Amino acid sequence: MNVSISCEKTTKLTLKAAFSAIINANKDLITKSLSQLILRLKSSQQERSLTQRELLILRLAEQYPNDVGIFSALFLNYIRLEPGQALYLSANEPHAYLLGECIECMAASDNVVRAGLTPKYIDTKTLCDMLTYNQGMPEILSGINLNAYTKRYSPPFDEFEMESCMLPIGQRMRLSSIEGPSILIVLGGSGTLHERDGNAQSLQFGDTVFLSAGTEYDVITNPASKGNLQFYRAGVNSRVLLMD
Structure with missing residues (x-):
């Protein structure tokens, strides 16, 4: 026993x-x-x-x-x-x-x-x-730095992971291509999302954008933004997308 x-x-x-x-x-x-x-x-x-x-x-x-x-x-x-x-x-x-x-x-x-x-x-x-009635404290995640502006939070679930980005005024960064689709939501500031084919989309507080799989994007903060451009990106957990 x-x-x-x-x-x-x-x-x-x-x-x-x-x-x-x-x-x-x-x-x-x-x-x-x-x-x-x-x-x-x-x-x-x-x-x-x-x-x-x-x-x-x-x-x-x-x-x-x-x-x-x-x-x-x-x-x-x-x-x-x-x-x-x-x-x-x-x-x-x-x-x-x-x-x-x-x-x-x-x-x-x-x-x-x-x-x-x-x-x-x-x-x-x-x-x-x-309910499971499991006991103990949950794990607290601090995120993994992807670059100077972005952190990734990856739980041990296949369904999702999230990225948090705080892009200062006048800066730009590249959103790397991932194998699955993702959703972006803007919670602060303003800027522009540029696709590799030249298309551009304005980003404002409250905007949500569908990001296609296998596509790179450039993000630029508006020089006239009232604050840093803050957005979150959610998609399928990258460990699933990396599986053979």
Whole structure:
């Protein structure tokens, strides 16, 4: 008997039972329990400094009053990403974006299941049944430098990878040719995208552009741009495209 595997299985079952019991509790019990939790934390705040997780619970309670999803803060990792950092999540792993802005790239999916902290449709039973209940901290990616302006983030999934580019005013760079199609989105500044055949396309905040496979592009920041040209490029993971 593999004791390690047995303990891991038991831990997952215990975690599932605890999470399911809370997330599926009746509304009256949820409201009462949250009220008691918030009252205790506010009282403790008069005597000591609260932990980051405790402060998070209070903030979520203001943003989503009486929402059962607030209890998820006691089960999930609380991660604060710095600019330029990224993380990846496998299928059937719960997550919630709490503050700030990010770029999200997803594999093709016909469904997203929610259980709290949202005004959208909630399906707690399906969520509890589908989660992996794996434990541990996710890997934080800092990206690989492709050139002076571009970083690539490659998760261990075949479906996608992403490049982040910050091109200063007055600079130009070449987007290398890749074997698969990709999508570019502009989130700052302005510039021009030039194809090798001479065609050019203006790039402005909010623009999205389909980039053909096997095609090189030159990108130039507009000298009159109000800031650096910031864009992201997403496509199939390059390791798949390099396979024979």
